[in-house]
Amino acid sequence: MKDLIKNINKLFDHRIRLGIMSALMVNDTLDFNTLKDLLDVTDGNLASHIKALERAEYIKIRKSFIGKKTNTKYNATHLGTLEFKKHLAALERIINNKP
């Protein structure tokens, strides 16, 4: 069992961070408000989890301007995509490995 848990990524062991990554797996980019609506979380909560993922370099933040308003978009990095796939595979192995 220990061997099975080895590939579980601690960073993805949280509903919101898992949600952010899942959404960014199937969308090229998403903006803050879309993520907020999708995951049904508060601004501050989402921002802190985004920061955690960014620090690990799993996601990248891109800022652009629409007129005078800033538009912040996020996308998954190559590393993030790889780590997420590893995590998914680990989840599957645990579930398929019923005692």
Added chain:
Amino acid sequence: MNEKDYLKDISEIKDIMNRSTRFISLSGLSGILAGTYALLGAFIAYKLLEDVNYNFDYSTEILKTNYTILGSLKNSLIGLALIVAFLSAITGYVLTKKKAKKNNENIWTPASRQLISSFAIPMITGGVFIFLLIERGIYGIAAPAALIFYGLALINASKYTLSQVRFLGVLEILLGLLALVFFGNGLLFWILGFGILHIIYGALMYFKIERN
């Protein structure tokens, strides 16, 4: 964390991937209404054609590509089709907005934008194509082409909404091709594709999804 939590994680991943790429609040009721408008439109078109003492058995006439329908009749038929399309779009928008509100789904999301653009591209292409054909006096292909382009638009858009839309698209294309096989029965296939099929599809969706 036990196995049950991991299972929950996986279903959550699936759910978010689905919700972030698919806009699912399309209203079945709007399908029923769009079908009804199409039937009313077809009935008015039939009357207009009858009024100008037009022999409705037009299977032979229509084969002449330079067949000249009276200018005003042509314009009223095009206008009629546009009104039906416009009414359907407005109804769809209003009912979808209502349903999205009920589902607590935002109506303007990346998924819904993708849905609209992937539907609009084949549809506008088809619209221009048909308009240019009609301008050149080729009327017989209008109804089959409308069904085929509409079916392609539905299939293209189905990636971003309920997967059943794809099936409706396939049926529309089949009807469009059949309309070419049984050439000269454009109005009949128009009624089947835009009227009857929409009503059946809308009713199925309404009873399957919206009533529970």
